[in-house]
Amino acid sequence: AQTVTQSQPEMSVQEAETVTLSCTYDTSENNYYLFWYKQPPSRQMILVIRQEAYKQQNATENRFSVNFQKAAKSFSLKISDSQLGDTAMYFCASLNYGGSQGNLIFGKGTKLSVKP
Amino acid sequence: EPEVTQTPSHQVTQMGQEVILRCVPISNHLYFYWYRQILGQKVEFLVSFYNNEISEKSEIFDDQFSVERPDGSNFTLKIRSTKLEDSAMYFCASSRRRGGLDEQFFGPGTRLTVL
Secondary structure: OOEEEOOOOEEEEEOOOOEEEOOEEEOOOOOEEEEEEEEOOOOOOEEEEEEEOOOOOOOEEOOEEEEEEOOOOEEEEEEOOOOHHHOEEEEEEEEEOOOOOOOOEEOOOEEEEEEO | OOOOEEEOOEEEEOOOOOEEEEEEOOOOOOEEEEEEEOOOOOEEEEEEEEOOEEEEEOOOOOOOEEEEOOOOOOEEEEEOOOOHHHOEEEEEEEEOOOHHHOOOEEOOOEEEEEO
């Protein structure tokens, strides 16, 4: 069975600094996607960044980047120049490409607090 | 910007009662999903829906659950006889295409409390 593990229940970072959130996953598939979703307090989950497993290059979206280590099954999220609006729950998720209609497998989440 | 909406935001019900959770997906999306998150636990997949039928469901989605797209805009999750362990946040999501090919957009969730 596919699993996603986020080992950091809570983290905090000073505004303007860099923080890295960890995620490991386990899958027997070769083709899959990995995601980071952000859920601000009382708001819906929004996609932060997506990585396709067959792509070696790490995905980047503005201040957000990932360190994708396929052999180690690791997918960490780096947030540079942290802003107060980055305060949220962050969920790592995986999805198999193939027969599945697309159900995401989520980790438990990491609560990130950005402090002024 | 279009978004997925869910009603109600919070539902309180007595054990054994039926509840219907409502979602309005983004209008040009074709794939619909329900997930749930028990407090302090992972977000878990319940069911996916395409072309007016269930595409995939998890072991959580037993005979007490059903989904429907009654009128071309709403997408509902019905729990026939709620149990205490059904208390959770329920998230609806939609996407234009299957799975990872397109982003799943999530609604804000309905908090279901079963007493």
